[in-house]
Amino acid sequence: MRSISRLLPAVFVSAALALVGACLPSANASGEALAQVEAEFRAAIQRLTPATVIVVPQRARGGRAGFSSGVIVSKDGLVLSDGDAGLVFRQREGKQVRVRQDAVNVRVPNPETGAFRTYRARVLFRNTTVDTSLVKILEPPPRGFIHVPPGHSDQLRVGDFALAVGSQTFEDGGTQPALTAGIVASFEHNKAGSKEGRYAYIFISAAVNEGVNGGPLVDLDGRLVGTISTYLTPEEDEPFQFLGKAVPMDRIRAAMVDVPEAQKLFAAKVPAGEPNTPAHALEAVFRAAAKATHPAVVSLVIDRKRPVSGSSPLGQKTIDMPRFRGPVSGILLTQDGHVATSLYNVTNVASLVEPFWEAPDDADVDGGVADVEAAVVHLAGGGSAPAELVGVDTRYGVALFKADPDALREAGGADVLPTLASAPASAFQRGRFVLALGNPFGAKRRPTPLLTMGILSKRHPDTAAAPWRGQWQTDAAGLDSNAGGPVIDIEGRLVGMLTLWLPAKHGRNSGIAFVLSQEELMASARFLMEGGARQRGFLGVEFARGIAPVLQNVIDGSSADDGGLEAGDRILAIDGHPTGTLIDAVTVIRHRTAGETVRVRYQRGDETLETEFTLGTRPEED
């Protein structure tokens, strides 16, 4: 077993990095560094677009022709594509069957005009298990093709930039080139010493679409590190859902080891990269930060009566959203064995977002929490300990678990539990890079977290009428498999916890995820440790029938009464939210918890008045 103590220095590296970083002179933003990064990105794909091709079967003969992207890897027209190159869908006895043809056409873009020219080609080798094929263009032009020679994938690490290119297809049969950029999010590893290289699959944060399968994946130096296989759909047992999946180049090399035409191709030396550039520096920092903080990203296997409901409001409908049902990510928060995760992982939170949604029984927040029977905390470095649910906080979207710290320490084989250093207030700035770390692997250990990267997009005001009030938004991919995990800055310090609120609407990997700041996370955790429970704020009024929020009755001794509100008053705004309608007013109040102060502007007769009071709790019913 890998001992946690061996990993500990790595965690403290991140803390020390923070100190180093603080000592650096704060130069002004000149735009120069960003310009260099962009130049590197542009250079990396310069040769890629003219070498990216389309592979289609020559004759579909009444069937429907499949479509793959591919990449020219030699001057004389060898093309790498996916295992579906030459695929034809046929109807046979009312069933659709997949036939793979070796006679294919390869469409090559003219680097000058961009127009495609079609070449007849032949599939020399195909392996559908690895999802790769080697295609030879039969009559290449004398001057040859612009090409991207095959590179290696074994040197890739989680956090490296990866660029995907291909021709995306649409339902109406149209195609369009597409480039998406992201980072390597995770790998599926081969067994140590495997002839197929280090990795079985590469998972990338960049979105890839239909038709891009078979297209090239390159690193920052423009070296071909793999070909795109597919994007992953939301299956219950798929931790990499919503990510792109690519076949590593070293696995492709191994698959083609006996193909005569590939011998010369793979014998060529792969050029070395240029490690000392700003974009490479970013990669190096992502890699180092993710690795250093990995031990504090735990996996929670939650034993429950029913799985977390996928019910979600979408427009006027309620849909059943497919979810990942495997282990969820958490943050090891204290030396006392507290583990925080997102409330999203414990219950259905949709009704906290949409208070007027008529949720089905299984989507009840409290019911979902009550379903939790037991939990096990798995440390990233190996070892596990049972944990119990301490409590949940609907205000911040936190669920707090606690494991016996001695059991955890014993399981990890170390005296100190790996917790994260906190990011300072200065780290919360729009445009700062953040990394989201996930551990959906449970007892199966990986050497790095599931990593996605983005920037801090904005902070939502504390008074927003939504559960993400006070939280940051990020465009780092938020997924079922990293919700509840830590978000760190480039120095490996805890920025906060990644949270999803309504992915049926905001989508997963859609550029919208929320980050509860570490300060509020800790405040919430302390509140729960002390046995606190959030209660909805209670105004204590009855509204008159109608659209406008006019008070019909104010309950004696209620918070509205304390604030001086009277029957007949019309609420104009609460905490700055204009309340033109009754629904507006109730929505704002429903997103407030007891004990919070609200500012109410109201109209009494011809006067506009304002008052401020603290929301109470609903009185116990007799």
Place this chain on the structure above:
Amino acid sequence: MKTERTRRTPRWPIALLLLVGLVVTAAPALADEAAADDDIQRALAQARAVERDLVGVLDEVTRASVTVVHHARLPARLRGQGRSPLFVNGAGSGVLVSYRGTHVVTNAHVVAGASNVEIITRDGRHIPVTVRAKDESRDLAVLTLPDDVGTIPSVTLEQRATTNLREGAWVVATGNPFMLAHDGHGAATLGVFSGARAAPRKGMGSGSNYLLQHDAEINPGNSGGPLWNRRGDLLGINGAIVTRSMRLGGGPSYTGTSISVPVTQVRSFLDRVLAPPAKAPVKAAKVETPTPKRAEAPKRIARQPVARTSASRLGLRVRTSVDAQNRPDGALVIRVARTSSLRASRGRGLQSGDRITRVTRGGKQYPVRSSQDLESALSDLATTQGVSIQYVRGRRNLTWSGSLDAVRRQ
């Protein structure tokens, strides 16, 4: 092209009260020998420099990025006591632009059918605006600010923004996805430019000669919001996404393909609607594309595989023709599609080798000295009924005249 347009979203109200958090918890920051790793220190310094640049650009561009909401008045029978309440009926994004005055540019579909339109700026101001002009085919609209608006940040339209644009360039989108910028603070997303793409043949966006594709996340509500380059120049107006998210069990959201209307179209649109009508179109063409060197579409983009321009929608492929002194002197016809009604038959119409020198439509003349001039001259086809194209074949000056509507059905 299957393009799901970003849609209007319901609302979340706003307010502004920012509390900057203090750090309460901190794990012991132990210095370790392992930290004395020169490589990591150097990388970190470089990464921080990149980050500083990004923070700087975002601070700048979010000033001019605004939230656009429009309100509807409740029907009389639903009104309660007091004034008739307004409710948010639709929302999107916009950008404050300085060009012949300061205006808000957004998508036409964001303000479709809207009467009470309001923008929300980053400093929390709610400013009522009026829809001055719309162009559905380009999916652009310009909103007029009230006279008493005072000082307000804005951006200029920079020629350099798209002329030097290459695939892989870093881009930033700001706006109001899912009404998440109801406080006026645009949400920012980062991505790369993916290439110039064909405009759809019909419907919104068809009036542009090309569109920008990128992978910065765009969602419903981002419509009308700005796309920026790394220098903070306005690149375009985000208008659409291609999405498969509904098939993955959710509502429409970003899945890798975002589409923007290029800033050159914004400029020619503003030229058309903000200047005296008699001069506008010719001037627009001149301002945008004085020489082929400073072409409207960046060179690399113009060569995109399927970049379907206005000319190519007519079945024409052209390139800039030059005279003996290497000066541009027209648009040389390379190919005329078999289905194009411009194609020569019985001696009438275009054939390859012809040099187009002038386009006349709506009583206005557009001199054509380059392929880009031809693009500009044809770029708002949808609003024009008839067109005549003057061209040179050998030593003869010829003219083709016809209805564009008929041509576009081909």
